[in-house]
Amino acid sequence: MAEPGEFTQRAFLNNKIDLVQAEAIADLIDATSAQAVRCAQRSLQGDFSAAINKLVAELIDLRMQIEAILDFPEEALELADANRYMEKLAKARTGLKHLFSLSQQGNILREGAHIVLVGLPNVGKSSLLNRLSGEDIALVSEIAGTTRDVIRQAINIHGVPLHIIDTAGLRDSQDIVENMGMARTKLAIQKADMVLLMVDAQQQEREMYQKILDLIPENIPKIFVINKIDLLKQEARVEVQNENSYIYLSAKNDQGIELLRNKILQLINWRGEEGVFMARERHLLALQQASQALERAAIEVGRIEFFAEELRLAQEALSKITGKFSSDDLLGEIFSRFCIGK
DSSP, X not given: OOOBTHHHHHHHHTTSSOHHHHHHHHHHHHOOSHHHHHHHHHHHTTHHHHHHHHHHHHHHHHHHHHHHHHHOTTSOOOHHHHHHHHHHHHHHHHHHHHHHHHHHHHHHHHHOEEEEEEESTTSSHHHHHHHHHTSOOSOOOSSTTOOOSOEEXXXXXXXXXXXXXXXXXXXXXXOHHXXXXXXXXXXHHHTOXXXXXXXXXXXXXXXXXXXXXXXXXXXXXXXXXXXXXXXXXXXXXXXXXXXXXXXXXXXXXXXXXXXXXXXXXXXXXOOOOTTOOOOOHHHHHHHHHHHHHHHHHHHSTTSHHHHHHHXXXXXXXXXXXXXXXXXXXXXXXXXXXXXXXX
C-alpha cells in the first residue's frame, strides 16, 4: 500500500522536483478558487523556486567575495569595496522584500482570513452572513438571541477564500445557553484576523458597543458595519473617521454589500498582484529569518567576519524553503499530509 505522498516524495528525493514544487502539488489539490489554482500551478512550475534560487545565487556571489577577504587578511577592505558590497546587499534586501510581499498574498489564498461578526443581538449579523455566503446558512429572526453558537462559513470574495464566523449577540443575559454562546464569541474575537462590528443604524447604544470594542485586541483590524440603513432611507456608503472604516449598508436589501467586500480585501492587505506564489507559514517564517539576517548584515559590514556569518544564515534560511537544508523530520511532516499515493 502506498504511503501518503509517497510518489511525490520519491520525485523530491530523486531531484525531479524541489520541496516547494512538492508542496504545490498538495496546494493544487486543496485549492478552493481559480485564483488559488493559478498560484499553485505557478509554484508547481518552479516560479517560486526560481525566485528563491535567484536570491540565493546573489548571496553566494557576495559571500564568495567576502570569504576571499577572510582567506587573505592582508588584503584590507577598502571603502570602495564596502560600498560595492552594501549595494549588492541592498539589492538582495529589495528582492527579498518583494518576494515576501508576493508570498504573503499567496498565504492568504492558501489559508484564508478568519473574519468574526460581532455586535448586539438582532442587529443583522446572521443576515449579513447569509448575504456574503449567498446561502441561508444562519437562522434569521426578529427574536433577540436567536444565534447561540458560533457559525462558520467559508466564502470567496473575488477569488480570495475567507472564513466568516457569525457569533452570538453580546448582551447581559440570565440564559445559561446564551451566556455559553457569548463566551465562545469572546474567544473567537481573540483569534480573528479581522472583526466586523455590526451596529443597528436606528439604535446605536454607545456604552454597550464600547464594551465590545474593549474585547477586540488593538492589532486586529476592524470595520464598523452600520446596518438597516433602508429603514432610515439612507444610501450605502463608506466613511473613514479617525482611521476607522464605517460601511453603511442594508443586509436585507443587498445595499452596500460590495462596498464591504472591497473594504475587507483592502484591510487584509490583498492587492491581487501578478506573480503571486502559493506560500505556507514555513515559507514566510524562512523569508522573515533571511530578512532579519540581511538586516543584521547591513549593520555588521565593518566587521567582516560577522558580515559573512549573517550572509550565511540568510542563505541557509532561503535554502530551507526549497529543501536544500531540510531535516528529515520536516520532510516527514510535509509528506504525511498528502493524500494516499499522490
